[in-house]
Amino acid sequence: MTEFTLAELERIVARRAASGDANSWTAKLVAGGIGKAAKKLGEEAVETVIASLAQDRAAVVAESADLLYHLLVVLHMRGVALDDVLAELEGRTAQTGLQEKAARSEE
Ligand SMILES: N=c1c2ncn([C@@H]3O[C@H](COP(=O)(O)OP(=O)(O)OP(=O)(O)O)[C@@H](O)[C@H]3O)c2ncn1[C@@H]1O[C@H](COP(=O)(O)O)[C@@H](O)[C@H]1O
Numbered sequence: 592m593t594e595f596t597l598a599e600l601e602r603i604v605a606r607r608a609a610s611g612d613a614n615s616w617t618a619k620l621v622a623g624g625i626g627k628a629a630k631k632l633g634e635e636a637v638e639t640v641i642a643s644l645a646q647d648r649a650a651v652v653a654e655s656a657d658l659l660y661h662l663l664v665v666l667h668m669r670g671v672a673l674d675d676v677l678a679e680l681e682g683r684t685a686q687t688g689l690q691e692k693a694a695r696s697e698e
Pocket residue numbers: 600603604607614615616617618656657660
């Protein structure tokens with residue numbers, strides 16, 4: 592299992608966004624503005640849907656990776672931390688009372 596985390600990718604995105612590096616896709620996306628970045632995110636979402644409907648596992652993995660990366664870029668541009676999203680998800684889990692059950696089933 593990989594040890595790579597979305598938190599790590601979030602930090603990379605922040606670093607590359609600020610780099611101004613002409614070779615950086617992240618810097619290019621950020622320089623293009625939220626409209627273009629959000630449109631790209633939408634395209635990646637659609638490509639993920641198409642891949643999932645085609646039952647193409649490799650494509651689902653690749654498109655999901657594109658989707659998560661572009662989501663992190665848009666979150667960065669909007670000043671939303673990944674932690675805020677995770678806290679929202681955690682809150683929903685707590686609401687349904689499933690958090691403890693999930694933890695127990697791992698024991
Ligand atoms: N995870 C990604 C990542 N996923 C996708 N992409 C880029 O997103 C771009 C768009 O993807 P597409 O599939 O749409 O490919 P495309 O050829 O541009 O297609 P179209 O424009 O024709 O639609 C491509 O240039 C991909 O390289 C990514 N670019 C960067 N990262 C991460 O960000 C880090 C920093 O990258 P740079 O900012 O480029 O230094 C990298 O080390 C990676 O960890």
